[in-house]
Amino acid sequence: MADIAALTALIEPEVKALGFDLVRIKLFGSGDERTLQIMAERPETKQLVIEDCAALSRRLSDVMDEADPIEEAYRLEVSSPGIDRPLTRLHDFVEWGGFEARITVTEAVEGRKTFKGMLGGVDDSDGVLFTDTKAGAVVIPFALIDGAKLVLTDALISATMPLSSEGADDIETEG
Incomplete structure (x- = not known):
């Protein structure tokens, strides 16, 4: 299983470079159903629009492909925290x-x-x-x-x- 602290150290600078705040990183599931969930938000709105998610997903896909920090296959999911958001910080x-x-x-x-x-x-x-x-x-x-x-x-x-x-x-x- 991948180390969440190491994933955070890799992912958070990329999230911040696009002007977003990292809300949560969560790795869940097993086998072919493993998902790496990245939640982020714009500091001023506490939300992301679909274009923000797409830009962040493209950027993180490149970084994750290069660093390859997760041995198993996984699906990358980038999202806004939503209205009933998790409280993580x-x-x-x-x-x-x-x-x-x-x-x-x-x-x-x-x-x-x-x-x-x-x-x-x-x-x-x-x-x-x-x-x-x-x-x-x-x-x-x-x-x-x-x-x-x-x-x-x-x-x-x-x-x-x-x-x-x-x-x-x-x-x-x-x-």
């Missing part, structure tokens, strides 16, 4: 404060390993401030977070309006 928990999220941890925090509630930011010791719907206020150490993502809500949809509706008038709908 400490600053994600600050930027998306006030929105609903689900968090899983590697070790129990206050007797629980899964949480659902509102993000409240980050404290001085890199603890994620969280108000769980069942447990109330809790501080979740960032180092213990196994997975976190925003929950699709009306508030989140309103806050992440599409970058462009160009071409929307050209879409035919059935009436």
Whole structure:
């Protein structure tokens, strides 16, 4: 299995060279179904458009072919994080404060390993401030977070309006 830290060191400079921020690198699947997923975003919009994904995919394909860091065959998937995005960096928990999220941890925090509630930011010791719907206020150490993502809500949809509706008038709908 490829080393995610080594992949990050190879991929992140290429992502940054195109003006994007790296959100996540994930290698999953096995055999012919292995996928290397790269999520990136424009810092100013927190999204990518299809042309951004295509440009990044072309650039990464060339770099990955040259370096060949993954022994097994794999499919490269480049995407925007989407509305119900994963929260992978400490600053994600600050930027998306006030929105609903689900968090899983590697070790129990206050007797629980899964949480659902509102993000409240980050404290001085890199603890994620969280108000769980069942447990109330809790501080979740960032180092213990196994997975976190925003929950699709009306508030989140309103806050992440599409970058462009160009071409929307050209879409035919059935009436």
